[in-house]
Amino acid sequence: MNLAPSRLRLSETARVSLGSLAARRLRSALSALGIAIGIASLVAVLGLSDSSKSALLDQIGALGTNLLTIEAGSGFGAGDAALPETSVATVSRVPTVEATSAVYTVDAGVYRNDLVPADLTGGISVYGTDPGLLAALNGEIALGSFLTEATRDHPVAVVGAVAAERLGIRNLDRPVRLYIGDRWVEVAGVLEPFALAANLDRAVLMGDRAAERYYDTELAPATVYVRVDEDHIDATRDVLAATVDPENPEEAEISRPSDLLEARSAAESSFTSLFLGLGAVALLVGGIGVANVMVIGVIERRGEIGLRRAIGATRAHIRRQFFTEALTLATMGGTAGVLLGVAVTYGYSLAQGWRVIIPPIAVIGGIAAAVAIGVIAGLYPAVRASRVSPTEALRSA
Amino acid sequence: MPDSQPPAIELRGVSKIYPGSPPIKALDDVSVQIARGQMVAVVGQSGSGKSTMLNVMGTLDQPTSGSVLIEGTDTSLLTDNQLSAIRGRRIGFVFQRFFLLSGIAVIDNVANGLLYTGAARPRRREAAEAVLERVGLGARRWHKPDELSGGEMQRVAIARALVGEPAFVLADEPTGNLDSASSNSIIELLFSLHDEGRTIVVITHNEAIAAAMPRQLQILDGRLVHDTGTVSR
Numbered sequence: 295m296n297l298a299p300s301r302l303r304l305s306e307t308a309r310v311s312l313g314s315l316a317a318r319r320l321r322s323a324l325s326a327l328g329i330a331i332g333i334a335s336l337v338a339v340l341g342l343s344d345s346s347k348s349a350l351l352d353q354i355g356a357l358g359t360n361l362l363t364i365e366a367g368s369g370f371g372a373g374d375a376a377l378p379e380t381s382v383a384t385v386s387r388v389p390t391v392e393a394t395s396a397v398y399t400v401d402a403g404v405y406r407n408d409l410v411p412a413d414l415t416g417g418i419s420v421y422g423t424d425p426g427l428l429a430a431l432n433g434e435i436a437l438g439s440f441l442t443e444a445t446r447d448h449p450v451a452v453v454g455a456v457a458a459e460r461l462g463i464r465n466l467d468r469p470v471r472l473y474i475g476d477r478w479v480e481v482a483g484v485l486e487p488f489a490l491a492a493n494l495d496r497a498v499l500m501g502d503r504a505a506e507r508y509y510d511t512e513l514a515p516a517t518v519y520v521r522v523d524e525d526h527i528d529a530t531r532d533v534l535a536a537t538v539d540p541e542n543p544e545e546a547e548i549s550r551p552s553d554l555l556e557a558r559s560a561a562e563s564s565f566t567s568l569f570l571g572l573g574a575v576a577l578l579v580g581g582i583g584v585a586n587v588m589v590i591g592v593i594e595r596r597g598e599i600g601l602r603r604a605i606g607a608t609r610a611h612i613r614r615q616f617f618t619e620a621l622t623l624a625t626m627g628g629t630a631g632v633l634l635g636v637a638v639t640y641g642y643s644l645a646q647g648w649r650v651i652i653p654p655i656a657v658i659g660g661i662a663a664a665v666a667i668g669v670i671a672g673l674y675p676a677v678r679a680s681r682v683s684p685t686e687a688l689r690s691a
Numbered sequence: 692m693p694d695s696q697p698p699a700i701e702l703r704g705v706s707k708i709y710p711g712s713p714p715i716k717a718l719d720d721v722s723v724q725i726a727r728g729q730m731v732a733v734v735g736q737s738g739s740g741k742s743t744m745l746n747v748m749g750t751l752d753q754p755t756s757g758s759v760l761i762e763g764t765d766t767s768l769l770t771d772n773q774l775s776a777i778r779g780r781r782i783g784f785v786f787q788r789f790f791l792l793s794g795i796a797v798i799d800n801v802a803n804g805l806l807y808t809g810a811a812r813p814r815r816r817e818a819a820e821a822v823l824e825r826v827g828l829g830a831r832r833w834h835k836p837d838e839l840s841g842g843e844m845q846r847v848a849i850a851r852a853l854v855g856e857p858a859f860v861l862a863d864e865p866t867g868n869l870d871s872a873s874s875n876s877i878i879e880l881l882f883s884l885h886d887e888g889r890t891i892v893v894i895t896h897n898e899a900i901a902a903a904m905p906r907q908l909q910i911l912d913g914r915l916v917h918d919t920g921t922v923s924r
Contacts (some may be wrong), residue, residue, distance in 0.1 A: 297773070297776045297777060297780050297781070298776065298780070298808075298809070299772055299773070299775075299776045300772065300775045300776045300779045300780075300807040300808070300809075301807065301808070301809035302806065302807055302809070303809060303811075306806065306812075310806075313792075313794060313795060314794070316794065317792075317793065317794030317795075597788070597790050598790070598792065600790070601784075601786075601790040602807075603751070603775065603778070604749070604751060604778055604784045605778065605779055605784070605803060605804055605806065605807060605851070606775050606776065606778050606779015606780065606806070606807035606808065607775060607779075607806075607807050608771065608772045608775040608807075609771065609772075609775075610772075611775075611807060683752075684751045684752075685746045685751045685752045688751070688786060688790070689742075
């Protein structure tokens with residue numbers, strides 16, 4: 295007797311496996327859901343982290359990374375240290391410096407009017423500065439105008455974003471005055487938040503010469519802001535301390551505010567790793583769910599396995615069928631997960647006003663991870679199904 | 692009647708021992724030939740070894756000693772995959788519990804009898820349609836199994852066993868789950884298939900059914916104790 299071997303076309307394997315899954319729709323969907331949630335969280339975490347990072351990098355790019363700040367260090371016995379009065383002049387003579395500005399601490403409280411008790415300062419500080427500050431910090435004005443050469447000498451103030459909120463300044467439709475120290479000061483403008491100088495958001499700024507005239511402020515800068523040629527940032531940074539204070543260069547502290555934003559982005563990355571870890575756990579649980587459903591299926595479907603062996607299926611056919619089922623479940627879950635993750639990324643990023651970035655690695659990696667999980671979760675149940683002896687399967691089913 | 696063709700099934704000194712303590716001797720040195728076109732009843736009490744005999748005849752199980760020849764081929768020389776091919780192409784099984792797949796239509800349950808032969812689906816369905824007509828269920832072909840009565844389900848299972856034009860049909864208690872009216876119609880169907888020249892082996896503990904069959908094999912404690920049709924060749 296010469297018989298052709300049993301064979302099952304590939305398309306039939308797919309049909310048989312899909313048919314089996316369709317016959318147990320709810321269970322199939324639930325077990326695929328586990329994978330979907332895992333993959334969705336991975337895709338969303340990667341997508342959101344990239345989108346938010348790109349927003350941050352856009353911000354850094356717009357602000358420029360070439361801003362350096364010089365502050366009086368807390369040197370030994372420095373006390374209330376201030377930089378030398380000549381700082382701005384000497385720094386602006388460094389050839390790679392493009393712009394310089396400074397703020398001077400004014401020792402006065404800010405109040406909405408003269409009836410507020412003196413100790414309720416609201417945590418708002420007062421600085422004197424020059425009209426070049428806005429340009430040096432790439433700052434923007436929200437209302438009114440910034441200080442000008444004309445207002446530099448007069449009791450006129452510009453209010454930081456947070457300070458304006460605390461002082462209840464919502465518009466300048468009518469003249470607004472603040473009671474600073476022991477005199478009334480006209481408000482000329484309100485600032486947008488500074489990304490690179492957050493302390494100025496909680497401050498009221500007035501002209502340096504006005505500060506000197508009305509508040510006896512010494513024109514020793516609290517902070518000098520320096521815009522440096524992009525290509526010579528490090529070299530300039532190295533000479534700035536000695537330039538500002540040749541006698542005590544160690545007392546001038548130089549920092550680069552964009553480093554903070556970059557540090558924030560790095561901090562967000564470490565959160566990303568944490569969430570990725572959680573996503574991986576979800577995925578693992580999903581994979582176990584699929585394996586579990588498949589193992590239960592093998593036990594429940596012994597009759598079917600026995601029948602298939604009786605109508606000519608080889609062990610390999612049985613193995614392939616169950617393997618394909620697991621793989622299909624995982625792939626469906628993975629695809630749904632990727633779609634869900636992309637949707638979440640879109641929704642959240644758009645709500646935050648970020649540019650939406652879906653990293654290809656998240657999409658490809660998500661599907662690949664799902665397939666890999668399908669392979670791992672399907673292998674054991676498939677082998678187990680193929681090892682069921684037909685007589686046992688038919689008897690015990 | 693004798694011709695040069697080998698019998699459909701031949702058991703030569705077949706024993707089957709299930710290991711354990713003590714080991715169970717389910718079949719003990721059974722030799723029997725079933726010629727083409729015969730209809731044979733295998734009778735015996737439960738536990739007598741008749742199901743083991745059917746499994747061994749159907750190559751679902753291998754004997755501990757002795758050999759099983761199917762159309763003259765010694766199955767002990769075949770690989771597991773070759774045995775699958777024999778089951779898929781030469782043997783039709785009918786079980787007490789039907790084993791229909793509940794999710795798919797009657798016609799596809801029957802067409803599944805050809806699934807592992809590699810035949811394309813249209814060809815399988817065509818064959819299924821013809822054999823469903825033969826068992827009187829042509830009109831029910833698009834129903835799902837759970838919409839059928841027990842007797843109808845067993846007809847579907849018989850159609851599935853027949854669709855591949857097997858050398859013989861092995862039926863293990865085909866009426867065990869059926870009421871007497873359905874049982875009778877199934878037995879009638881088996882007789883009419885026999886009249887068409889098919890080889891059919893039916894396991895039953897129903898003596899009335901067995902008595903109606905042309906040849907009876909009686910199994911007791913794994914031994915073939917009575918054979919009404921010894922002159923089968």
